[in-house]
Amino acid sequence: MIGKIANILVGKRIMKIYKSLINKWLIVVALLSSAGLASAQEVSIAQRLQEAVQLYKDNKLGDALSKVEALAKEAPENADVLQWLGFLYLKSNRPADAIPPLVKAADKMPQNVEVMNNLGSAYLATNDLDKALQSFGKAVEIQPDFFDAWYNIGIIRQQRGELDKAEEAFQKASKIRPDDPFTLNNLGAVLTAKGQHDKAADLFIRAAKLRPQRATFSMNAGLTLLRLNRVNDAIPYLESAYQLDPDSTETIAGLSQAYLATKQSQKALQMLERAVQKKENDAVLWYNLGVVQGKLGRLQEAIQSYEKALAINSQDTDALNNLGLAQFHSGRYEDAETTFTKLTGLLPGSLDAKMNLAAAKVKTGKLDEAVQLYKEIIRSAPSRHDVRLALANALYRTGDFQGAQYHYRQLLLGNPKHAEALNGLGLIAYKDGNMREAEKYFRDAIAADSRFAQAYNNLAVTLERLNKKQEAIKMLKRALQIEPDYEEAKKNLERMERTGT
Numbered sequence: 001m002i003g004k005i006a007n008i009l010v011g012k013r014i015m016k017i018y019k020s021l022i023n024k025w026l027i028v029v030a031l032l033s034s035a036g037l038a039s040a041q042e043v044s045i046a047q048r049l050q051e052a053v054q055l056y057k058d059n060k061l062g063d064a065l066s067k068v069e070a071l072a073k074e075a076p077e078n079a080d081v082l083q084w085l086g087f088l089y090l091k092s093n094r095p096a097d098a099i100p101p102l103v104k105a106a107d108k109m110p111q112n113v114e115v116m117n118n119l120g121s122a123y124l125a126t127n128d129l130d131k132a133l134q135s136f137g138k139a140v141e142i143q144p145d146f147f148d149a150w151y152n153i154g155i156i157r158q159q160r161g162e163l164d165k166a167e168e169a170f171q172k173a174s175k176i177r178p179d180d181p182f183t184l185n186n187l188g189a190v191l192t193a194k195g196q197h198d199k200a201a202d203l204f205i206r207a208a209k210l211r212p213q214r215a216t217f218s219m220n221a222g223l224t225l226l227r228l229n230r231v232n233d234a235i236p237y238l239e240s241a242y243q244l245d246p247d248s249t250e251t252i253a254g255l256s257q258a259y260l261a262t263k264q265s266q267k268a269l270q271m272l273e274r275a276v277q278k279k280e281n282d283a284v285l286w287y288n289l290g291v292v293q294g295k296l297g298r299l300q301e302a303i304q305s306y307e308k309a310l311a312i313n314s315q316d317t318d319a320l321n322n323l324g325l326a327q328f329h330s331g332r333y334e335d336a337e338t339t340f341t342k343l344t345g346l347l348p349g350s351l352d353a354k355m356n357l358a359a360a361k362v363k364t365g366k367l368d369e370a371v372q373l374y375k376e377i378i379r380s381a382p383s384r385h386d387v388r389l390a391l392a393n394a395l396y397r398t399g400d401f402q403g404a405q406y407h408y409r410q411l412l413l414g415n416p417k418h419a420e421a422l423n424g425l426g427l428i429a430y431k432d433g434n435m436r437e438a439e440k441y442f443r444d445a446i447a448a449d450s451r452f453a454q455a456y457n458n459l460a461v462t463l464e465r466l467n468k469k470q471e472a473i474k475m476l477k478r479a480l481q482i483e484p485d486y487e488e489a490k491k492n493l494e495r496m497e498r499t500g501t
Helices: 040-057 061-074 079-091 095-108 113-125 129-142 147-159 163-176 181-193 197-210 215-227 231-244 249-261 265-278 283-295 299-312 317-329 333-346 351-363 367-380 385-398 401-414 419-431 435-448 453-465 469-482 487-499
Strands: none
Touching: 040 061, 040 079, 061 079, 079 095, 079 113, 095 113, 113 129, 113 147, 129 147, 147 163, 147 181, 163 181, 181 197, 181 215, 197 215, 197 231, 215 231, 215 249, 231 249, 249 265, 249 283, 265 283, 283 299, 283 317, 299 317, 317 333, 317 351, 333 351, 351 367, 351 385, 367 385, 385 401, 385 419, 401 419, 419 435, 419 453, 435 453, 453 469, 453 487, 469 487
């Protein structure tokens, strides 16, 4: 029996990883202004403010704030009281309340960088980024080496996606404090967004070494090294991050990918199985568990994991694609067709999604629909040789041998040693009864790809028709050396050895 034409599926990136970054803003402790000659009332206020400051230093934030609020009612124009009131509101996570006293303090002390920075922090916390930038900008005008304000400017620029300006601000902050791990981390985040992953990795590594107990720093170092395919370097950082924060989806996803890449599949599987038990509503973890199960050949389990991921997020196109692939490879072609149909609805411009839908339609016998999909893809991407081959194969199946022959020959124009195209032309010649021509095509296919078992089988059947049975048997044995489970070649060999004809 002549060989079947293979189906073609398009795979997908296997893992989902989301990177977490540190976005904090810095506030600074308010400083008391130096006083000259003062009235008795002013002295009293200053003394009581000092008492409030001591309460703050003693970690009695609530008591300190209450005392300063009382002072603000008594002396609403006192600049020191105003700046401390704003600062304590910030420390109490009340940034909106901090703004009015800090605005008044800034009017009274326009050259006070701490007030300007804290006012900027209050605006930043209330998402008034323009005013925040204005305040921080004034602070660095007054004091160009003011670390906190440069750092905060970097945060705002980073949030706005103004990557060059964010990099500039973080670089200035880093020159002032070269070993601040938060600055290094966020500068690394900016460079990551700019695609400068090598430089970002160095910064994340420095941050992780400076603050080894900060899980996010180790995680970002590991994930960036993983992105750079430095898998063995990534694993220690990801393992450290996992020990510090075993519930981090990003770390679990990254570490499981690293384990998978280093052939530690069981480690990846066990970690993800534990993770989904604790975080059963995490679509990313279910997705990645499906990936590992699929890699281990546990397709039914992978299907269940992808279905759970989709139950949580029905719009996850990666999960839909991988579910369809798992269904296809499990022989559940109708389910795969349904899945890929939904995928193409979500991604109407995806040629790969259409490609996979067409492959499923071939398996469900909807050859004409598959052909139309392949033709649609070819019109959009005429250089997609994989699609052209699939189209030629589908046309062959529909009986449009002339159309199939045209596309096989188009493939050979781009690559005269295209093994699958040569095999396809051999099949057409065989069908037409041109055994000598078929023999040549199949031999050329084998010369182009010495591991192409199907071509050996097809050549064997052709040689049988040319009364070269012993050579045919050798070809079949070679096919089975390459693919021991090749059923068609087994049947042909058994028949030839049994019949002797």
